[in-house]
Amino acid sequence: MYKEYYSWLLAEYGAFWISVGFLLIVLMFRFFVMIPFQLLIIKASDSNETHYVSCKITNINTGKRLIYYDFMGNTTRFHYDFAVDTPYTFKKNYVVEIGVRKSLWDTYLVTSEKLVHN
Numbered sequence: 001m002y003k004e005y006y007s008w009l010l011a012e013y014g015a016f017w018i019s020v021g022f023l024l025i026v027l028m029f030r031f032f033v034m035i036p037f038q039l040l041i042i043k044a045s046d047s048n049e050t051h052y053v054s055c056k057i058t059n060i061n062t063g064k065r066l067i068y069y070d071f072m073g074n075t076t077r078f079h080y081d082f083a084v085d086t087p088y089t090f091k092k093n094y095v096v097e098i099g100v101r102k103s104l105w106d107t108y109l110v111t112s113e114k115l116v117h118n
Contacts, residue, residue, distance in 0.1 A: 045103035050111050054095045067115075069096040071108075078113045093118055 058075060059068040066077045078096070099112035 041103045041107055042109060045101040045109040048101045048103070050099045050101050052097055052099050054097050054116065056095055067096065069098075071098065071100075076110075080115065 053071065055069040055071050055076075057067055057069050060066070061068070065079050065081060067080050068075055068077045070076075094115045094117055097114055097116045098110055100108040100110055103109050
């Protein structure tokens with residue numbers, strides 16, 4: 001009876017579990033490859049000096065307390081507390097100033113983010 005149930009279970013759900021296992025292996029491989037890559041980018045950027053760039057605020061999400069800005073065509077975000085001003089005031093009167101260091105393969109490491117009044 002056990003063999004019959006096992007063969008039925010493998011026939012019914014075998015492809016599903018093989019797919020789940022393959023997906024987990026791919027995700028774990030990506031995770032373990034990205035850690036050394038990130039460390040390499042950080043180490044390579046240590047020799048370069050920090051440049052400060054002003055970026056325009058593109059969007060604000062008050063529910064999650066996020067400010068979105070564009071840096072080199074990519075939308076990036078950071079958390080901020082809106083205790084003092086309204087989001088409209090932020091978008092109109094402030095820019096995000098980020099400190100970046102150039103790294104390998106035209107990548108940048110963000111070292112600081114702050115709001116600066118226009």
